[in-house]
Amino acid sequence: MTLSVAKASLQQEFVQLIARHQKLIHSLCSLYYPLPEDRKDLFQEIVLQLWKSYPAFNHQSKVSTWLYRVALNTVFARIRKEKTRPKSESFSEHLFQVPASEPDDDHALATQELYRAISQLADMDKAVIMLYLDEHTYEEMASILGLSRTNISTKMNRIKARLGKLLKKELL
Numbered sequence: 001m002t003l004s005v006a007k008a009s010l011q012q013e014f015v016q017l018i019a020r021h022q023k024l025i026h027s028l029c030s031l032y033y034p035l036p037e038d039r040k041d042l043f044q045e046i047v048l049q050l051w052k053s054y055p056a057f058n059h060q061s062k063v064s065t066w067l068y069r070v071a072l073n074t075v076f077a078r079i080r081k082e083k084t085r086p087k088s089e090s091f092s093e094h095l096f097q098v099p100a101s102e103p104d105d106d107h108a109l110a111t112q113e114l115y116r117a118i119s120q121l122a123d124m125d126k127a128v129i130m131l132y133l134d135e136h137t138y139e140e141m142a143s144i145l146g147l148s149r150t151n152i153s154t155k156m157n158r159i160k161a162r163l164g165k166l167l168k169k170e171l172l
Helices: 003-032 036-056 063-084 091-095 106-118 123-133 138-145 149-171
Strands: none
Touching (some): 003 036, 003 063, 003 123, 036 063, 063 123, 106 123, 106 149, 123 138, 123 149, 138 149
């Protein structure tokens, strides 16, 4: 196989991988950034970092584990970088306030309330709860986040308690 054919094959494989897992990446972007422009920028940044690290991915872990690790590292790096810059507000935040549409059913309202509560958590806690909601085991979560299983278990107990308080507060 020639070098250009191998590169084309690698690119095609990568595009298929992103297509299969784009919902996961979009969910992660939505969890950390409320504005659509910021989510699009983050999505592109994550895909770029995944592309850069793809040739070194050796399939010793699950693809989703590798993807989460790269994506979360990209998110945390971006957040750290933003904290060092002065805070600027988006033009659209003040001038183009569009009232939120009413949810169609109780499930949509409950989901919206849950995500509003999750948005109030610390960055690492958001990552932990997102992985939990995506039905990852504590072992997988520990591997993705570089923490121990015990640490994940402790964090989950605290996160659940915090979310319970936040949700109860919203219902009052």
